[in-house]
Amino acid sequence: xxxxxxxxxxxxxxxxxxxxxxxxxxxxxxxxxxxxxxxxxxxxxxxxxxxxxxxxxxxxxxxxxxxxxxxxxxxxxxxxxxxxxxxxxxxxxxxxxxxxxxxxxxxxxxxxxxxxxxxxxxxxxxxxxxxxxxxxxxxxxxxxxxxxxxxxxxxxxxxxxxxxxxxxxxxxxxxxxxxxxxxxxxxxxxxxxxxxxxxxxxxxxxxxxxxxxxxxxxxxxxxxxxxxxxxxxxxxxxxxxxxxxxxxxxxxxxxxxxxxxxxxxxxxxxxxxxxxxxxxxxxxxxxxxxxxxxxxxxxxxxxxxxxxxxxxx
Amino acid sequence: xxxxxxxxxxxxxxxxxxxxxxxxxxxxxxxxxxxxxxxxxxxxxxxxxxxxxxxxxxxxxxxxxxxxxxxxxxxxxxxxxxxxxxxxxxxxxxxxxxxxxxxxxxxxxxxxxxxxxxxxxxxxxxxxxxxxxxxxxxxxxxxxxxxxxxxxxxxxxxxxxxxxxxxxxxxxxxxxxxxxxxxxxxxxxxxxxxxxxxxxxxxxxxxxxxxxxxxxxxxxxxxxxxxxxxxxxxxxxxxxxxxxxxxxxxxxxxxxxxxxxxxxxxxxxxxxxxxxxxxxxxxxxxxxxxxxxxxxxxxxxxxxxxxxxxxxxxxxxxxxxxxxxxxxxxxxxxxxxxxxxxxxxxxxxxxxxxxxxxxxxxxxxxxxxxxxxxxxxxxxxxxxxxxxxxxxxxxxxxxxxxxxxxxxxxxxxxxxxxxxxxxxxxxxxxxxxxxxxxxxxxxxxxxxxxxxxxxxxxxxxxxxxxx
Numbered sequence: 001x002x003x004x005x006x007x008x009x010x011x012x013x014x015x016x017x018x019x020x021x022x023x024x025x026x027x028x029x030x031x032x033x034x035x036x037x038x039x040x041x042x043x044x045x046x047x048x049x050x051x052x053x054x055x056x057x058x059x060x061x062x063x064x065x066x067x068x069x070x071x072x073x074x075x076x077x078x079x080x081x082x083x084x085x086x087x088x089x090x091x092x093x094x095x096x097x098x099x100x101x102x103x104x105x106x107x108x109x110x111x112x113x114x115x116x117x118x119x120x121x122x123x124x125x126x127x128x129x130x131x132x133x134x135x136x137x138x139x140x141x142x143x144x145x146x147x148x149x150x151x152x153x154x155x156x157x158x159x160x161x162x163x164x165x166x167x168x169x170x171x172x173x174x175x176x177x178x179x180x181x182x183x184x185x186x187x188x189x190x191x192x193x194x195x196x197x198x199x200x201x202x203x204x205x206x207x208x209x210x211x212x213x214x215x216x217x218x219x220x221x222x223x224x225x226x227x228x229x230x231x232x233x234x235x236x237x238x239x240x241x242x243x244x245x246x247x248x249x250x251x252x253x254x255x256x257x258x259x260x261x262x263x264x265x266x267x268x269x270x271x272x273x274x275x276x277x278x279x280x281x282x283x284x285x286x287x288x289x290x291x292x293x294x295x296x297x298x299x300x301x302x303x304x305x306x307x308x309x310x311x312x313x
Numbered sequence: 314x315x316x317x318x319x320x321x322x323x324x325x326x327x328x329x330x331x332x333x334x335x336x337x338x339x340x341x342x343x344x345x346x347x348x349x350x351x352x353x354x355x356x357x358x359x360x361x362x363x364x365x366x367x368x369x370x371x372x373x374x375x376x377x378x379x380x381x382x383x384x385x386x387x388x389x390x391x392x393x394x395x396x397x398x399x400x401x402x403x404x405x406x407x408x409x410x411x412x413x414x415x416x417x418x419x420x421x422x423x424x425x426x427x428x429x430x431x432x433x434x435x436x437x438x439x440x441x442x443x444x445x446x447x448x449x450x451x452x453x454x455x456x457x458x459x460x461x462x463x464x465x466x467x468x469x470x471x472x473x474x475x476x477x478x479x480x481x482x483x484x485x486x487x488x489x490x491x492x493x494x495x496x497x498x499x500x501x502x503x504x505x506x507x508x509x510x511x512x513x514x515x516x517x518x519x520x521x522x523x524x525x526x527x528x529x530x531x532x533x534x535x536x537x538x539x540x541x542x543x544x545x546x547x548x549x550x551x552x553x554x555x556x557x558x559x560x561x562x563x564x565x566x567x568x569x570x571x572x573x574x575x576x577x578x579x580x581x582x583x584x585x586x587x588x589x590x591x592x593x594x595x596x597x598x599x600x601x602x603x604x605x606x607x608x609x610x611x612x613x614x615x616x617x618x619x620x621x622x623x624x625x626x627x628x629x630x631x632x633x634x635x636x637x638x639x640x641x642x643x644x645x646x647x648x649x650x651x652x653x654x655x656x657x658x659x660x661x662x663x664x665x666x667x668x669x670x671x672x673x674x675x676x677x678x679x680x681x682x683x684x685x686x687x688x689x690x691x692x693x694x695x696x697x698x699x700x701x702x703x704x705x706x707x708x709x710x711x712x713x714x715x716x717x718x719x720x721x722x723x724x725x726x727x728x729x730x731x732x733x734x735x736x737x738x739x740x741x742x743x744x745x746x747x748x749x750x751x752x753x754x755x756x757x758x759x760x761x762x763x764x765x766x767x768x769x770x771x772x773x774x775x776x777x778x779x780x
Binding site: 062063083149150172259260262263265276278 | 402404407410431601605614739741742752753755757763774777
């Protein structure tokens, strides 16, 4: 133990033998190699494409001819493009509905499952609710498109058996939006549910016992104790779900083609149409950069607002 | 000297990071290499609209055709699936951009001007001029209207192998049950309406079924009503072909260097009336809300006896037979006369890529594929209508039906104003806008407003494309 070590107030490390030192160096190197590899993948597949997209947004490029620099023209055009502006409104509406339902339904399911005493019952429900998340979104959307088809869908078939009229699930603006939200929530609520189950399972038992001794009922316990305690998880779920929902593509693309009209045309669909169908990669990149900025801004707002309601114990 | 736990020198960290980057770089390079087109190899690559299973079956069919020309060549067919041609072209163009250019691509009318205007497909003019004698039997057999549809700015880009015109199919049993006589050649829109009304009394069927797309949708009604989505024009030129291949053929008179699609006319009185007519059909319970689709669901519903009448081309014959319909259980007639009995059609063939380093071989393959002996090899089971009129025979339709198969050929010869679908270089944007605005009209019930929107969309698309 050296005097300098004590003087600095730090813990004094035991002297290591050369073999131990070598082993630790190897372990350290291995750890950094792992971090380096994932960092490299993030650079190659996330940061570089973002940078390339940002650069491309200042060009006009049809993928075949050489790109032509156009300055901020794509951004100026974007602001006056009703289709793009409308797609942001549509996406925001769908995303807010999806996230709210994911949080409410996910929480309700988690609370109900947590109340089951038998562990195998809890396990069974966890599996059932998580299962849709494992299905391919594209395949599930095709399947749901058939189920909700106005003409030959199963849903309308059973409604007809009950003497009810056909519902234009995918051929009216309201119906299509509602169906898209329903399908998106059905498929992704398992993620939120699992997060909430984990959070509710890790609540401190002594606090809950104290609340019970004070005579609080289940509703009061949930809203006054459990919810504040798991508020960091709710916040995390809301941030992640909103980012995902703002990038909604598969369900509207496959089930409604963005229609009727443009009522379910999301911003990612507009990006796809602009870049890959209309061969305007520069303009498509500009739209994607604006979506990127909107997502950052929305996440920033969520973090600011979170200061008022998220409780970190 | 002591070492903090898991501490590393900066050099080691950089080495580790460098290794990771190098690995990722190698992975991406490997991905790029595997996507190569095999340029310079003895592999002829064909881009095909269909899933890979269908593409493999197609390869098995055309490989013997290619091997007849050069035994050392192998054929690779890359299948690309999608709901309609616009999706196929979007994916194909992305493949091309990634350096994976095919030698030959199967292209329908929908994408011809797109391919030609981007210099992706090469004009066949020099080859055709060189082999004009050899091609005499081909041009003698193929209507001029189909060949003209494959021209752009005076150049020929494909030898059409097949086509499909928007005729009207009907379920014979359902018509009989409804007490409706089979439509005659010169039936009118009123006859069609009366037949639909009678069919609609059967609550288990849809009197008239349709889908939202460019070919054979409400656009067939638009053509018969004397309108179009775009102003019709023709490119000058093309006399090098017409004079050499169609000399003295009256059907070739007035033919040009291809269709020139001008200003949008999507909100014309004719267009509004045509779409309004179908909306009224829906309101009257004669027609359901259509889906945005390539039409396979509609064909299945028709085959299941759920639809009384629907627009279909020659490809429906094979499709309905495959779905289990017997010959005689359905038939086909011309599209009914409204202001005229003008039909629309789409043709298809094989284009050669500019970037192909096997152009001569590709041309020989294209010629081989256009021969009568090749048609049933590449399109078995009446999956489409042969461009060669000599192949339209009773024998061909003896198994599948329809009994009134002569309609397919006569649509081109008896109605000389029959024209291809409006597919300008900005076809993809047009298809998207058409689908969106049609569903908007059906959903809102406001046809005029929706078509005004379509007009604006098409004007913007045309302006962006620089047409």
